[in-house]
Amino acid sequence: MKITAMGSLGNIGKPLTRELIKNGHAVTLISSTAERKREIEAMGARAAIGTIMDTEFLKRAFDGSDAVYLMGIWEAMGSAMDDKVDFESGFIKMAHNYKKVLEQTGIKKIIYLSTIGAHTANGIGALKYHHHVEQVLNRLPAAFLIKYMRPVGFYTNLLRSIPTIKAEGAIVQNFGGTAKEPWVAPLDIAHTIAREMGSEFKGREVRYIASEEISAVEIAKTLGTAIGRPDLKWMTISDQDMLNRMRSHGMNAELSKGFVEMQAAQRNGHLYKDYYHNRPEPGKVKFTEFAREFAEIYNQ
Structure with a gap:
């Protein structure tokens, strides 16, 4: 298949692209950074450089593909350190961009990297943004076949605790304890998406992803x-x-x-x-x- 994918050279996008190519797919990889074009092409993918907030760019990147892998790109909405950025509105706009371009291009096989918690908009904080995206994509006609990938908390999120470990000798959070919770490795997410891309698409499906x-x-x-x-x-x-x-x-x-x-x-x-x-x-x-x-x- 011809697949347009997001994630650039990140912890999921890079291994996913490699596995898709290994499985015989032709991949166009979207990145917002022109400097990554050479490395993307060195992997055997075609680079599409632009922003997901630009529907004309998305249409060019999607055209001719049999399937797409979509995700929420936080950086496309602005800096997490900027109080003026409205991330909830940004995610909703992004979702409508995806819906519009999918309708224009007619691509029927869709995978969206959602999240645990996206089953509801209530009491889950920032994860409700992905719930909004799922709801917008669900307004596509039934002929559009969508797989929602819902990974749990990433192992790599713990890297953010390095400064507090060095400064305070502790991981500091507002959750914790002895109860076991599911966590996931980005490599397992990439592998699951690659596997799902090569399997049958039917209706609207949800896949949770966890490692341990x-x-x-x-x-x-x-x-x-x-x-x-x-x-x-x-x-x-x-x-x-x-x-x-x-x-x-x-x-x-x-x-x-x-x-x-x-x-x-x-x-x-x-x-x-x-x-x-x-x-x-x-x-x-x-x-x-x-x-x-x-x-x-x-x-x-």
Whole structure:
């Protein structure tokens, strides 16, 4: 198949593109950065350089494809450190751009990288943006066949805790404890999308993606051992304290509130309500493997 994909050379986009090409597909990879064109082409893909907020660009990138892999590109809406950016409106506009261009090009096979929590718009914070996208895409006629990929929390999100580990000797969040929660490796997401791209499309389908279920306490112990800090703790703070920390670092007010609410939904289990009714087979990449990668980055 001819496939137009998003994700540029990121943790999902790069391995996904390689696997799709290996599986015999012709891939056009969208990136907003012209400097990545050479590396994209070196992988054997065609580079399409532009922004997803430009429907004329999207139409050119999609034209002639048999299938598309879509995702939400936060950076296309603005900086997470800019209080003036309205990310919710940005995601809704992005969704309508996708719908418009899909109708214009007639591409019927669609995969959208959504998220856990997208089954609802209530009580899940910033993840409701993906719910909005799913709802807009669901307004496409029934002939458009859509697979919604809903990964759980990424292992790589824990890299954001490196500064607090170094400064405070702890991972600091407004969720935690001994209850096991699902986490996922980007490589497992890429592999699942590649597999789904090569399998039958029918109607509207949802696929949850997870690698391993592990508690916050176990995460701290595993990462602490990997980085040579066996005393590493996972410290749980209040929602208000978490919000204050995010705002003190300059994060957009809307996003700060949205991320705190999202993590509160992790803490109270609301986030996982639909996941546990549709629990997937675990992926191949276990947390101990990620811990080695984490240690390499931590020690750089």
